[in-house]
Amino acid sequence: MEAIEVARKACDEQNLANEAKLVEFFKKKGLIIIEDPDKDAFQKYAKNSYLTESKDISKDWDLDLYEKIQQAK
Numbered sequence: 001m002e003a004i005e006v007a008r009k010a011c012d013e014q015n016l017a018n019e020a021k022l023v024e025f026f027k028k029k030g031l032i033i034i035e036d037p038d039k040d041a042f043q044k045y046a047k048n049s050y051l052t053e054s055k056d057i058s059k060d061w062d063l064d065l066y067e068k069i070q071q072a073k
């Protein structure tokens with residue numbers, strides 16, 4: 001278990017370092033990076049999208065389960 005924890009931490013550190021490099025690469029390419037997104041607004045937009053213009057994507061989803069998951073936060 002100790003070895004797993006050491007490996008997990010090493011993996012997390014490596015992933016975060018790689019992500020930081022990607023962010024810098026994207027910025028150099030002129031992409032806009034949103035560092036502090038409005039998560040609530042995004043969730044509302046995404047849910048509305050899945051219920052309206054993107055119904056073909058979500059037609060088989062269990063929306064009751066979705067609501068239960070949202071309440072569990």
